[in-house]
Amino acid sequence: MSPKDLLSALIVILAWGVNFVVIKVGLHGVPPMLLGALRFTLVAFPAVFFVKRPAIPFRWLFAYGATISLGQFVLLFYAMSVGMPAGLASLVLQAQAFFTLIFAAMILGEGFRGPNVAGLLIAACGLAVIGVQAGHAMTVAGFLLTLAAAAMWGMGNVITKRMGKVELLSLVVWGSLVPPLPFLALSLMLEGPARISASLSDISLTSILAIVYLAFVATMLGYTLWGKLLARYPASQVAPFSLLVPVVGLASAALLLDEGLSPVEFVGAVLVMAGLVVNVFGGWLRQRLLSAAR
Template sequence: MAPKDILLALVVIGVWGMNFVVILVGLDGIPPMLLGALRFTLVAFPAVLLVKRPAVPWRWLIAYGSTISLGQFAFLFYAMANGMPAGLASLVLQSQAFFSLLFAAVLLGEKIKPVHLVGLLIAATGLAVIGQGGDGTMTMLGLGLTLMASVMWALGNIVTKKIGRVNLIGLIVWGNLVPPLPFLGLSLWLEGPAQIADALRHIGSHTLLALVYLAFVATLLGYGLWSRLLQRYSTGMVAPFSLLVPVVGLSSAVWLLDEHLTSAQWLGALLVMLGLGLNVLGLRLWNLVSGKDKSASKG
């Protein structure tokens, strides 16, 4: 990979890792469902007027927007508003990789390699350790909702696979026409007109900056650069960089929010990272070992 593209990958990782700190900043001034409505309105407009609609049937655009945008962030925002620390959220959300494997096996008939099962078991153990090893700052509700967010992300990955090769920016922009109205409906139901009006009336500069970051930096810039990398290089070369997202997420939460993990949670985090590493890099190792075995058998 060219040095400038490595730099772009690191920019994306930094942007996505910091995303979780910024979400908490936004939630400090706006309730979670209203934050979702405003974020995805900014993602879709005015970009939808400038970006060509991808050659994708509306049912798939709706499925994409309903899972990877509405479902994922409705659960994630509500989780972080209900006791899920930013650093742990950045880590636990990466369990989408394992849910994606399971859904691909069930819905698409893809086979799961043994190395992926090992990675899944290690990461699941890590999540159990995180859940049981807290000091009371993380709630089980927050953990459960974050896992549900990762499930929705994984379902969105399956939808993306079914869609096939398409302009990713166009898919993001047009797919994000879906979330604003459902988010607004959820906000009216869960938060109420009075809270919505009060939040909008007293919206501060830090909240506006958080919204700009979430919509334009984390979503449009982040996914735009990531899609460029995926178009230029193989998935196997680009995907390992995603392992750095929880590293940035955890470290930025410690540095900027003064979040602290217990010893047990750090152990759990290391286990989850090990499981993710096997998931991302394990297939390459598996193929390498299998190739050597075949060569040995021929000799």
């Protein structure tokens, strides 16, 4: 990966790591489904009038919007509203790396390398350790919904890869036309007109800033850069970088929300991070060791 693309990956990691704290802050004043509707409405409008539609079939545009935008965040926002802490959400959501590799193998025929398998198995153990804490530091529903959100993200990664070369800013903007109406329909059903009206009439500056961050930094900037990386490199090389997001997510949640980790959760987090190291650097390390042995 070139230095420029590595910098892009680090920018995404920072933007998405802080994103979980911003979501938690936004949910203090706006219910989850309404927050999703506002987020993606702001991404799509007025940009859709100035950004050219991506040159892809509508089915791919809809699939992208339905998975990465709608499916992922319906599940994640609801998970965080029913007891999933911001820091742990940033960690558990990285199960998307498993789903991305599995879906890429099934749909795109991409193979697994030894370090990929070893790294993901280590990280899976870490997620399992964290899952044991469901019902204590986090709710069972929050944990399971976050895993489901990770599956949606993984499928969205593969859909982005399957599209081939596409203008990513236009994909993000036009793909954001898909979520607002379903989010609003869910908000009407689950949250009700009275809560929607009260949230909008009493919306605070903090909530407005949270929505702006979610729309422009986490969505437009983050997914544009991420999609470009997926278009240039195999999914197995790009997806593991997202495992660094919890480092920022856990640190920012501890600093800004005073969220801490239990000893068990800390062990799980270390295993997930160790899985990333093996996944990304395992092949290089093996070659160095073989070269030294010769």
